[in-house]
Amino acid sequence: MPDLFAGPGGIDCAARELGVRLTGFEWDADAVATRRAAGLPTVHGDVRDYGPEDAPGEDVLTGGPPCQTFSVTGNGAGRRALATVLAAVREAGARGRVAAAGELDERTALVLEPLRWALEAHSSGAPYRAILLEQVPAVLPVWEAYAEVLAGLGYSTACGVLNTEEFGVPQTRRRAVLLARRDGSVALPSPTHGGYRKGFTSGGWVSMGEVMPHREPFEVISNYGTGGDPRNRGRRRSCEPAFTVTGKIFRNRVVGLNEVEQPRFTPGEAGVLQSFPGDWPWSGRDIGQQIGNACPPALARPLLGALA
Template sequence: MTHALHSPRLSAGFRIVDLFAGPGGLDIAATVMGLKSIGVEWDDATRATREAAGLLTTKEKDVALLSPCDGQVEGANVLTGGPPCQSFSVAGNRKGHKALEDVKRLATRLVGHKELSSFQTAWKTVKAETDKMSDERTGLVLQPLRWIMEAELTEEKERYDVVVLEQVPTVLPVWKHYAELLKEVGYAADAHVLHAEEFGVPQTRRRAVLIAQWDPKNVGRRVEFPSATHQRYSKGATRLRKQPASEHDQEELLFPTPRKAKLPVEPWVAMRDVLTERPRDFEVVSNYGSGGDPKNRGRRTSDQPAATITGKVRRNRVFLLKETKFGTKEIGEELERLTFEEAGLLQSFPKRYPWRSTDVAQQIGNAIPPLLSLHILSSALRLGPPSEELINKLAAWEPKHSDDAADEVLTADA
């Protein structure tokens, strides 16, 4: 079995398997960090994008049909993943809340087994129950826990040194529950909500993130999350260099920042900073969350981060902002809607990212921002904050396709 991570390790020592990998938001961050990574992805269109980007993807598309002992992934010592979130995106209502509680209840059954056969029996009963749920995707959030426990109990497979899971903020109670369960088997673990714009992503997006590190002698220690590097956006706020929220302000927040921010933080990155081929002053009008009421449409000007990029990003309308003789701004003519390349930039993907196949907008909207991934991985692997050089390397990345990439595997000496 592997040993506890008592000190930072060399990047070459980490090998990642990324479940529900999407178009590569985490994998591309791992690539620029010099880490070996392979993704598991179901959707053929998304797999086409990964192939064009030269990212490793398992031949088997279904996470449920793979195991940690599969030849393509058995060398991995880091497990990451972002299971589908549709079952929990309405956690405020009865169905969404029940889905969260069901997952927590079933997850508890999967921990505490001393033998693989006992765990496999428990997994069969859990799977039978999830198969009967109204939304079959609900059970997918249990797959990372299955992988962790199988790796823990299989003699031929080393356990995972590090686990990183991410999802929408409503899944935070599940990640918190997972953290407590993982402490029982030897991991120091915790979960918090991170704000993407606080890490230089030109978009407001919140993600519930779990980090677990194998450390059986010190499971109760604090798990360090990445420190904010940029100003958090709030409606009506002015873009300037300001200090992070005070302790009193933190108590007012629904999801308090779980770490001390470095001082001073940078201003948020605005849309105009990355959409440099557009006029300097413009406004993006979104239908997202408006319920069809024009009065409720979200509006962001180019000196602000974009609203959360979703699979409906092409529905957003873009207008030129013109200065009046009174020094104010008014709406001008309508401009071309956001391109896929621009939507990717707002997600912090490199400009030359090779989006492929159908439903590209959905691929982009479902992805975790690579720049946020860079900060999360650096913190989870205890490599220190990403350097400016590494961040610039991510922005400047271009694909170098390898014809034999699909045949590569994750070996311990890779």
Template sequence: MPEPRNIKILDLFAGPGGLDVAAHFLGIPSMGIEWDRNACLTRYRAGLDTIHGNVSKVRTEQFAKIPEDYNVLAGGPPCQSFSVAGKGRGRDQIEDLKKLMKLMEDLVDDHESPEIDKELEKLDPRAALVLEPLRWLLKRNAVHGKPYDAIILEQVPTALPVWHEYKEILRSLPGDLAYECPEPHVLRTERYGVPQTRQRAIFVARRKNADFAGELKLPKGTFRSFDPRAPYERAAGAPIQEQTLFDPHTDSGPLPWRSMHKALKAAGPFLTYPEGTSALPENFVVVSNYGSGGDPKKRGRRSSHFPAFTVTGKVSRNVVLVDDEDHRRFTIPEAGAFQTFPGNYPWAGNDQSQQVGNAVPPVFAMHVLSAALGIPLPEDPVGAALKWEPASEERAAELRERGCGNARACTEHCPSQEEVNEK
């Protein structure tokens, strides 16, 4: 099997670093491509190798910047076009999905066809980005004589039909291009130690002739699922300060889910707070920023001893109640902890709530990478990801010099603000 040092990951939609953080804790080098300058600022401060660019333009204009030894391709294309919470055409118009799938088949015959680009321009540009991993795979094969050894993709659940199309296409590629692909599935992140109910559609594939350890399969959850409609009780005899909760119908088997309280307690030694703000007490209630049951005025509530609601870019708007009174909002590091980022992760730039909400949870990503690449997990993945070592100012400047072309500012190679706004 390839040792972690012989595996290098290229992350096409890298965000502030969720997958890169996971790769770091597994001992795997990674490089990310990210168009948002705020996320790039976070990445530079975190010490993550980054190209500040548009994924499509880097493929067509700067492909030579990607070293050949980056042999694993990963990506979570922007999900607004598929998200249930958004208004994207990819969700609402099934015809767009059908067109995307047909274009995927056409790409295999000619991955740089200008006619395909013309057709993609007619669709939501964010939806078209789900084709980029396939275009990168085919480009690498054309340039270096072989595709990536493994592919790892994640998206919101409504993108699952696209991942099924990826499976059919990659399985049917000829000769050394062919991949083995288990059935894509929607996984619940709380089953992997993430203190948050979040669902992601996951696709993994390995090139058939690549040398990896073990059977390729999606990761098996080690925690229980959380159902907000189920009757939960305190464990018998548990002291009030512990309040270990359990589902009375499944009181054996996997570990209970991780709660918001447990996540903040574990991250506590590494969290910092603005002046005038202190750590939350053990018992609090979160009021969702979104309506439930079709009523926008009916906000869901969760106890601190449950997992958080799905962390979105609006997480800073969630009301936190203590003793039924409005106490405060979550800080960015607290929201990051619910995503399983280290407590001292160096968030930077603007729109930090959006950065947090857009990211893949690192601990969840560790499970996916481990299963896809045949690499053992740390004995305690949650505990391994509590603390981060930020980059020095010199290292951050060096990374920005490489990623933007200038140690202090963006250059003409970086996406313009107009490009960013269009996305």
């Protein structure tokens, strides 16, 4: 299956565990270095320069377009242009192809690429059997517009926002998800773990301490402020899931329960907070950004399972 904007291999990691064939398309050289070190099939290039014919015989399309313009920590261009994006999706559905999105900035327009691949595959007479897309919650209206277009092509669809800790990711993170399939009905997977509640020391989630048993009990002091005050740093104990992992994960302070500074997270530790294996071969530069941008494998597994 072609995996667009494949990053360092979050969906790929889950697919390999499930025995699913996958080819990742990724332009960032550092993410590509990690993928190749992990032995993942990879096309190094811009997804806009490729199409379904470049992954022949693969019948599942997955992807997570860049989130920076939609994320609350990004520049907000995608959120401001949401109406234009939705209009472009509906126009593509009516025309059967994605037109040039001249009114959108280049990065925001990338959210239309999975739809282009899906429409081109359908036009060629070899539509994808199933589709999996994920992004930040602000993109949910785009996935809902996608779902309307895909329904017109014979797909059953399901959209929603999922909490990653409810699927065994030792981190609180919300993701907007679209699932679609042509060969049967589809539904979002049911949670397998408890949801996080502030102030509770347990609740059925996977904690930071569980995936880092080599560390003494600790607290993480977030790089971000809470309540809009940058001086009011959020804190999580090792018996809780981590804050959302971002590219700034290595700026978070780690202290013992006696407030003595501990070493900050290593790449391997940051990776396990995103539910990657502890020995994932992080390579190249900007490893924090690679990890923060990745789809958590523990979330990808049940999403792929829902399409099986």
